[in-house]
Amino acid sequence: MATSGQAGGRYKKLINDPFAVVDEALEGFASAHADLVRLAAPRVVVRRTPAPDKVGFVVGGGSGHEPAFAGYVGLGMADAAACGNVFASPPPDVVLEAIRAASSGRGVVTGYGNYAGDVLNFSLAVELAAAEGIEVREIRVSDDVASAPRNEAEKRRGIAGDIIVFKCVGAAAERGDPLDEVERIARKANAATRSMGVALSACEVPGSGRLTFELPADEIEIGMGVHGEPGIRRGPLEPADEVARALVQTIVADIEGGVAGRPIALLVNGLGATAYLDQYIVYRAARRLLEAAGATVARSYVGEFITSLEMSGASVTVTVLDEELTALLDAPARTPRMVVW
């Protein structure tokens, strides 16, 4: 049985030392976007020009998900990003450094995907920050409906919904909202957001010498996460319309009150190797299904927002909007990988 992977079940990569990928890429990133960001410490990306008086916003997580997370540091989004090794949460001292950089005395919010490693490391950092007198609120994005049932929604992991939540939180902080307000927005945006993804092929953590999983040549994994964590089922490779139907149906069924008559944001995220052509075909299918379910697609985002190295696949994210969230999504942002104007 043929296995997924570029060649011989492995991927060819444009890298040097497999253990240096994160630091080399961050050096490149910081120099390419030096007008917007800089490296405050080895794994800590901060705004070139810090915002003087606002609630700080720190994002972070494992590397290998670019443009997440450093790509969202800048005006209207994050003040700092804490970057870990590939698919590994940054350690507490890196997160603490990011919190310090983001702090201008009005408190800090940290936003990250709900994974065991991130929870452990960020929580420790938050404790350390508190000991330094910095008040930090944590928001664990948990949009992946495939990762836990609705009655255990707090166990769900965070995938592409990160970007919707980060955009809203960043905009709220940027306009000067106080800490409680920014935290409220964070929880509200997270609660309004649901995602589900599908993987067509695996990726390879540099240095691991193997793919993150094996998928038969004619199968896909429905509900897979952004690290190759197994999803809810494997099935044959179906047309994009059918794949989109599986994702959208599960998402819509999870939204209390459904989507009929409601404005939504629709985000399609490519995992890395999926062509834009395919991403827009999935978007088209998802949009048709959501409109058929009575939703009004008020805002759309298509592209690679949070990837899994060179994995092939995509996810669909739906956020039920109101005026407040819509205004925050539309607020200006100028970051290396998201510009809203």
Next chain:
Amino acid sequence: MATSGQAGGRYKKLINDPFAVVDEALEGFASAHADLVRLAAPRVVVRRTPAPDKVGFVVGGGSGHEPAFAGYVGLGMADAAACGNVFASPPPDVVLEAIRAASSGRGVVTGYGNYAGDVLNFSLAVELAAAEGIEVREIRVSDDVASAPRNEAEKRRGIAGDIIVFKCVGAAAERGDPLDEVERIARKANAATRSMGVALSACEVPGSGRLTFELPADEIEIGMGVHGEPGIRRGPLEPADEVARALVQTIVADIEGGVAGRPIALLVNGLGATAYLDQYIVYRAARRLLEAAGATVARSYVGEFITSLEMSGASVTVTVLDEELTALLDAPARTPRMVVW
């Protein structure tokens, strides 16, 4: 020998009918970015709000290169994009429709990569437009130094340099430059721009049932074009620093007077499946080499600007800048896939 390709030497795709990929993706694209663009005809993407009185700018080419070309329609870049089948130039009537939509009476410039098919179809369209009284100037982007020697530079094909040229031309047209001026800018930007790429794996034209080429598991193709046209040599997969060296050396050797003491724009383009991590590692290496050669990297662009479906690989583009080109690159743009603010 293992061949490249996702699985069984083929790629899994999120598509429906392989012959409908372009139209389905364009439907998705136009609805996702309805605030900026609309479909004026089946394969013709135009600005939602046409610019009333300026030189028109039409870009176009085969599909499968997204975000090129429709992704660059909008304020500060193109007025219309003519989209062909996958890896096939749009036919003359589609180009003509785009020219008509872009024309506001001050003439039109068409910009496209220098490929036999595009030259044939665009030239025929330009003749048809002339018969309707629309004056059209053609700029064939020819930045790929691997595709022909320097003394036959007019035979070179166009790859990621497209984006630099399109940005400058779009900005010149937007600020109201007359037709001669816009054409001058187009030729100047093209003359100042050189690129070279490397492919690590192939892609699959939907419906073709096969990869565009076979590459052994441990080899890369240096100088490959954005459709999988063979490059100048095959070699072993080397570290990113070595690959970047091969590209940058060839590019710099091709620049009359070299880069020492000159400001340049450096663009690294991912072909589709190459992770951002890898792109930034290539950027870092290219930047170091260019700086070592005495250049000042004044502007940087990293990402997927012109892809080859799910091909793995990257290209490096260097544009020798002056104040005029720099100002045009920095001018505001608001398009579905390029926002400069």
Next chain:
Amino acid sequence: MNGASLRACVLAAADALEASRDELCRLDAVAGDGDHGVTMALAARAVRQKLEESPGASGADLLALVALGVGSVGGAIGPLYATALLRAATALRGLGTSEGDPTVGEIRACAEAGAAAITGLGHARPGDKTIVDAVAPAVQALADAEATGAGVPEALEAAIAAARAGAESTTGMIATLGRASRLGERGRGSADPGAASFVVALEAAVRTYLGPVGAEPAGA
């Protein structure tokens, strides 16, 4: 030439091109972008649709529709076929023989007009490893047949044989035009896809026109 027959010939060529999709993609993958089979299959679809939309079209009008259909696929091959077929249609119209069966000379004249359009637009010469290497010998074979007074079936069979030999000869050539032109030596050893697809289309069309081997022309 009989209109219903020309329509049948075109549809047969369309079917044959679709059936050759995989092989044509394979040839194009050697040195080009691997899409030629898909492009010709799309052309076949587009042509079929044009013919369905105009069920009454025949003769030169039908050729013009085929030109529009093939031309709609764009790429390098679309405008070459489109211009060639439009010029052939004009030549056919000029002959004013759309009711009866064409003579060898009439066929030759139309083919010549089409071939001239291809070289006029694409600037390829024999030996450049393009469709011209199949088209030019076929036209020459028709001219030779005309000179020796051969019948239509014989002339058309000679044209197929010449086109096929020409396409096969591209295997030893190095491309100098189009996508494959930067390959140099590495492209040698594989036939030009455009030349190959021309043989596929020509053979299917002629076989349909001539009917089962030895029978009278289908349109007679």
Next chain:
Amino acid sequence: MNGASLRACVLAAADALEASRDELCRLDAVAGDGDHGVTMALAARAVRQKLEESPGASGADLLALVALGVGSVGGAIGPLYATALLRAATALRGLGTSEGDPTVGEIRACAEAGAAAITGLGHARPGDKTIVDAVAPAVQALADAEATGAGVPEALEAAIAAARAGAESTTGMIATLGRASRLGERGRGSADPGAASFVVALEAAVRTYLGPVGAEPAGA
């Protein structure tokens, strides 16, 4: 405990983890994200660097350095090891025995403090298919050895055996915590990578401490 010896034990564990990189990635690929071998190899590098930077460190100070090194890799495993080693270092410091060889009871006390830190931070219980399933039995084996008055070599061998049995038992378990927890039945049949790497590290460290089989403890 002898400082040089502890250092040697740690370096042996680092070597062993690096040598197991592929196998640990393979285990993590079954149900997790396939990086555990890379993470532990990065931890080994970081620890080695910390030890090189402080050539004089020994005892509790050395354990604290190891904690910082492992912790620097982040992920789920980094903070678990870091907290465990820091607590073990504190316990060791409290014993005030850094000069002589530790007794079984002293080893048990440090191990218990470390194990408690892991469950306190990660909230995993035995049976959840985590590192706890290897750590908890090892600590229990030390306690049992202490109760029966066994010697240090015997106690440590018992700890290894118990850890290995515990790690092997995770093969039949379904993960309920961490990345693998959404896999359900499909995760069964493969050992937990964190438990497996703990056995690798423990075994290498103990073997170095005890020296060649039958020999006196290396630090003696």
